[in-house]
Amino acid sequence: MISTKYSPYITFSREAWAKLRFNTPLTLTQSEIQELQGMNEKLSMKEVEDIYLPLTRLLNLYIKASQQLHTVTDEFFGEKTRKVPYVIGVAGSVAVGKSTTSRILQSLLMRSPDHPKVELVTTDGFLYPNDVLNKNGLMEKKGFPESYNIKELITFLTNLKSGDTKVKAPVYSHLYYDIIPNTYQEVVQPDIVIIEGINVLQTPKNEDKTLPSVYVSDFFDLSIFVDADEKDIQQWYVDRFKLLKDTAFTKRESYFKRFADLSVVEAEKVATDIWNNINKKNLDLNIKPTKNRADIIVRKGKNHSVSNIKLRKI
Template structure:
């Protein structure tokens, strides 16, 4: 489907909402999160307001709750029809978007809000960073310069993890990634036990392999096949690039100061050097990955959050049912 058709609502599979229209879909008498809670959930260089939570995330989570409730009811009806008592597997939400666009903050706010609904008290958040190959493997494969590209992930491990979740396995484990050490933490795992909802956040979650299937491959499983709902956090590349540079400068003065930080060698860069270094990373890695692998997956999502200045959501696109 062409870009023109996707942007023309009469032809597009998406409905478009302005910020005001979206905010008017649902409201609550009580603010669901406190200002302190929001400050704890937001990422570096982001300033999510209580108004943003009420206007954007509360209607979004009410919509998600409707989807989850419908899924739970269908499961009960199916059990009755099949005369089986199968445990309901978790509802899985995929959240995609560029580096520095604010996926992690979006994911944490959604997790916090959804856990307040009585039928989904246990909401887990998993990032696909944990399924990056360890640095030693990336170096062996010659992929350190393409960290974050599709080929740098243990896709088989990620699909196995999602398959275990959807099969109803009581306890599932995921690897843990340290942004401070810039590597997988050996012998450390995130343990997930019988969740109601699992949010899977990562730049790669809506991607499909580029390589052509061999004649022997009759089927191919994608990460997104396991999602019950998916979101894409979108913004203009120039905005994202600036957010990335601003974040790098903040990290230079904070996390990079730690001697154990992988990026400690850049802690003494002055502003001009920090901007030059961050722009080089963006132009050679993150921006390239965005254009080649991430942005093309945007219209595979059920819902698109469109961000403008200061990380504020300016509009929402929702796939027509």
């Protein structure tokens, strides 16, 4: 454990972090882990044991403390109020492994002793539909802050944190590369909600200066940023693109079907161009600057395994 005087974080090496698992049981099998990992990730049992079990233990302790605070508040007011879900934000670049982190955490938290109901919502569903993006000249900026319907996302989170028993989130299809019309994910009385997306720690542009700024992260009880060297993330993106070229892109209904017949060399060039022209710019301008707003920073090495964890001091 490294705690520098002038840093807001305590930094744990992989080895030091792994020791904080204590007696937290591993409740996932190797086959279940394989189903949860990204298509170009090889997530081992040891990775789950060393990184995700201590993280789950910490989250459970935070959630328990939050529940105790809710009970104390009810006692102060002399009335019983509806408990609202504990909301965890997971941020990071395209291709860094946010989705895998979120799915692993969801599965482990669901298997906690009190078996909470854990929902995972991705902010992809709050992208504007392609026809709106095309109309406003934003298709080349898909994933940038301006391509999201932040007002709708804020409304969803407001309703969630207000204790609504059922809230709905739009659904996005990576196959069609678009919002699926009239299709929603229903979130019904969850105990924990994980909000995963590249934009969750970004601050919106407030056009009306007379209104107070409301950030997506204002609704989080805890936030996690998945981090890695940019050159590694780029390679993971290119590798994933080449895998998709031979799998999802070959489907007749795929938006990217035009890339299915590319050679390996051509696919690598196209993926690199997309990275440099879109994803790298978004990472540098809008995602990387939000890293130090997170409560926990999970730093990954070249082979996708986590090298260290930073935990914000309390």
